[in-house]
Amino acid sequence: MTEEKRQEKFIRRITDQIHDRERANEIKDEMRDHLETAVADYRQMGLSLEEAGEKARKQMGDPATLGYALEHNAPKRLTKWHALIILLFALQGIIASRFVFNSWAKGVFDWLDLLIVGAMIIIASVMVWNNLKKQTQQGKQPIMVIRANETLSSLDQVTTGMLLLGMGLVVLGTVMSIFGDERTTVPVMNSLFLATNWIVIWTGQRVGSAVYAEGIQFNGGKLLSWSEYKSYRVLVSHTKKGKVYQIKLYGGKMEPILGVESSQLRTVETLVSQYLNYA
Amino acid sequence: MNKELRKGINPSLILALLQQESLYGYALIERLMLKTGGALEWKEGTLYPLLHQMEGKGWIQSEWQVAEGRRRKVYSITKKGHGELQKQKEEWVALQVAIGSVLGETT
Structure with a gap:
């Protein structure tokens, strides 16, 4: 994958969280400008293009978390x-x-x-x-998502x-x-x-x-209003080392959908703490 | 500095920096580091959501410019932002005096 593609993929992971398409495009441009300015600075310090790109992205933190924070700080405006x-x-x-x-x-x-x-x-x-x-x-x-199964x-x-x-x-x-x-x-x-x-x-x-x-x-490692969802049927999906795991939970019992052997099934709470350790 | 303590003053710092000149996100991060000699710094994950939130509140406004061949979002302070900065400055001074009067007793 070229450096440009890596950068675009990273930006897309931020904007995937943005609901309004017009705003997502603006955020895309803003993030691209930020990353490219950072890359240019790191290049001046003598880093290779790949190293500079990697460092700039690492500096920005988890893209999904950034996207989530941007989505929840969206200015109210008339679309x-x-x-x-x-x-x-x-x-x-x-x-x-x-x-x-x-x-x-x-x-x-x-x-x-x-x-x-x-x-x-x-x-x-x-x-x-x-x-x-x-x-x-x-x-x-590629972050843990817990949502209503229905x-x-x-x-x-x-x-x-x-x-x-x-x-x-x-x-x-x-x-x-x-x-x-x-x-x-x-x-x-x-x-x-x-x-x-x-x-x-x-x-x-x-x-x-x-x-x-x-x-x-x-x-980003913080579970929000979990108690409200305990009684729901939930679908847990997360990525670990590029592999997607999904587990369907119903009434405290889990059944695997894909990627997880039944012997690996744990409670959602365990999965969450496992994810926290991983993250 | 304590993370929670720092969080509350971020909007004031942004407003103060933008009062001097209009800046884009990356330049804001650099400027803060430079001004404070690295004692304070913003992570992108903190700065951008905050900038967008402050824009929503009408404290700052943004404008798209073209720089180095790409679109750049430049932020500037609004009239409402000036008022807010003044208010936050006064609150900060009052807090400093109040804390100083308590902590000062122990030194």
Whole structure:
């Protein structure tokens, strides 16, 4: 592997922890600048390119831990997605309010309304999908990750139910506004759209963030809120000397998934302390 | 110096260094080492999350520049940051006096 590739791999391990893609790209550039400045300094001291790269990376510490810390110190800001959602809500509000004042451009607005609702459903779905994808990637991190074995815990199943209900209501509302008695159904359904869209977006984010939060229970040798997860089915995965071990725990008993012989099975607490010694 | 004790003064140190001039992460680490003769130093794992947190609080702001053929994020202090630095300086002096009055008795 070339030095450049080693550096990029290291940076990727930092940014793998970053949720917002735009922010991840900025962090990538910032970390690259830092590493390359450090490498240039070490080179001036007479180190070879490989030695300088190695030293610069070592100086930065564990990349996943740095990424985790950066993710949890993220400045709160309006992302493009959020701005788009707010814009779509505003547009829908305008369309819904047209019935109060006039009905002259109803035909045109109905189709526009459909487009907006469609766009909002797509955005909500993309949010959920991205968050779930991110969660899956967490399991591949070369640090110990303890997470709920089920994709969604029971609480998240409720919010998923709400998400589906919201989506269902949007579809129902759309059908009714097209085929129903327009004078009564359309204004009602438009208001319903506003409410259900909100449910769709909110639950979409809720599900995503809840699943994502469960993904990071172990960070740089420090176990966070372990007690809450003792009763969960958990999946433990960690890398030791490049080999990934995964153990599924249920009700105190473990069953191996891959990489671990049953004779090697230990309690999660033992595994954690073993990892602490290793780290 | 004690790690926990040092942690609390990191934001003040960053603000004080940025008050003198705008700096990027690597230069901030170097500048602190130089100024304190190596008595204080930041690890990247401490500095960058803190910089991002302080930017979120509006104490500092960043700007992308091009240096040595690559993008460089340069931080500078904001008006809010100046106010915060002043506040933290006053707190620090008050703490120094308070601690000094207790520890001084034993020497």
